[in-house]
Amino acid sequence: MDVIVAGDRAGLVKARHSLGIGPSGATLALVPTMGALHEGHRSLIRSAREQADHVAVSIFVNPLQFGPNEDFSRYPRTFDVDLEICADEGVSIVFAPSADDMYAQDRQVSVSAGRMGTIVEGAFRPGHFDGVLTVVLKLFNLVQPDIAVFGRKDAQQLAMIRRMVADLDVPVSVVGAPTVREADGLALSSRNRYLSPHERHTALALSRALFAGARGRTPAEILGQARAVLDAEPGVALDYLVLVDPATFTEAENGYQGEAVLAVAARVGATRLIDNVAITL
Numbered sequence: 001m002d003v004i005v006a007g008d009r010a011g012l013v014k015a016r017h018s019l020g021i022g023p024s025g026a027t028l029a030l031v032p033t034m035g036a037l038h039e040g041h042r043s044l045i046r047s048a049r050e051q052a053d054h055v056a057v058s059i060f061v062n063p064l065q066f067g068p069n070e071d072f073s074r075y076p077r078t079f080d081v082d083l084e085i086c087a088d089e090g091v092s093i094v095f096a097p098s099a100d101d102m103y104a105q106d107r108q109v110s111v112s113a114g115r116m117g118t119i120v121e122g123a124f125r126p127g128h129f130d131g132v133l134t135v136v137l138k139l140f141n142l143v144q145p146d147i148a149v150f151g152r153k154d155a156q157q158l159a160m161i162r163r164m165v166a167d168l169d170v171p172v173s174v175v176g177a178p179t180v181r182e183a184d185g186l187a188l189s190s191r192n193r194y195l196s197p198h199e200r201h202t203a204l205a206l207s208r209a210l211f212a213g214a215r216g217r218t219p220a221e222i223l224g225q226a227r228a229v230l231d232a233e234p235g236v237a238l239d240y241l242v243l244v245d246p247a248t249f250t251e252a253e254n255g256y257q258g259e260a261v262l263a264v265a266a267r268v269g270a271t272r273l274i275d276n277v278a279i280t281l
Contacts, residue, residue: 003087005094008101009142015093016144019054026053028093030145030172032136035059036076036190037085040151040180045089047177048149056093056143057086063099064110064131076190095143102138110134113160120249121156121265121274124239132157133164140172148172153179153187155261155276156249163247179276181207187275194271202235203268209241210277213262219243219252222262222279230266239265239272246278257281 004015021028029052031044041057048055059082066072079096086094110130113122117129140148150158158176165174180188185207186200195203213226222243230236241264243252252260263276 003083003091003094005083005096007095007097012093012095012142012144019092021054027146028052028054028056028143029147029149030139030143031055031057031149032139033057033059033082034061034075034190035082036078036193037082038188038190040153040188042085042089043180044149044151044177045086045091047175048147049090051147051149051175052145054092055090056095056145057091058095058097058139058143060095060097060102060135060139062102062131062135064103064134065128066131067125067128070125071191071194076193093143095139102135111137111164116160116163116249120240120242120244120263124265129157129160133160136161137164137168137170140170145172147175149175149177151179152176152278153189153275155246155263159247159249185211187273189273191271191273195268199235199269199271202233203271203273205230205233205236206264206266206273206275209264210262210275213243214277214279217281219254219256219260219281226262226264230264235268237267239267243279252281 006012006015020026029048031048033041045055061075063072111133113129113133122129162174165172186204209226209229212229213222216222216225227241230238243260243262245252246259246261260279260281261276262279265274
């Protein structure tokens with residue numbers, strides 16, 4: 001079956017009807033993306049296919065989640081290639097709206113991420129998670145999926161979306177899929193294409209630091225071992241290195257037990273990268 005491309009609500013309604021998607025019919029899983037699809041996105045689509053009868057992929061570079069000095073204007077846009085990938089992976093619907101389709105000119109109401117949206121990643125990108133949650137809620141309302149699949153590489157984003165779904169009683173099951181890495185450990189990201197060969201080599205320090213930290217036994221050990229790797233790489237400009245509770249993103253201090261996330265954000269050249277690993281204490 002060919003991919004159905006929809007650009008607005010009417011197109012989505014028609015696509016859902018033609019595929020028999022609804023309360024008593026076929027199920028639908030959504031994979032929200034900003035395009036520039038890579039193997040990591042393929043893995044999300046494959047995870048979605050395992051859990052629903054049909055998969056919808058949204059492709060929308062959301063202006064609300066970019067700050068004034070961030071890379072919105074140069075963010076990679078590769079729609080034709082993205083569409084080929086979606087067809088190759090058996091996607092049923094591609095939702096590709098314009099900004100005008102998504103946001104009214106006189107828009108006034110947005111989702112607030114609350115305190116959790118102001119810590120860790122949110123402290124470095126004010127308003128970012130407000131923009132993320134606003135667009136995700138709109139996508140949920142427009143596409144009406146049963147399931148939504150997000151990558152665990154954006155761990156705080158995943159936690160924020162789960163919190164929004166719980167707090168606002170959104171009838172969507174949120175699934176976190178594993179981070180996909182290159183053979184040398186670099187986490188896949190659409191922004192990796194900005195890296196020069198030398199910068200890409202430097203960027204490997206992020207995953208090396210996380211894997212080194214994961215061998216620690218206490219929060220202090222974990223953070224110390226990870227930081228030692230980053231301090232030894234002068235090409236990495238660190239924003240943060242934190243060990244946090246995966247549900248709240250509050251710091252996991254000495255004495256903490258259970259699941260934790262060791263997360264890092266740094267600039268390599270002009271490119272900002274994030275990564276994380278899960279750790280059990």
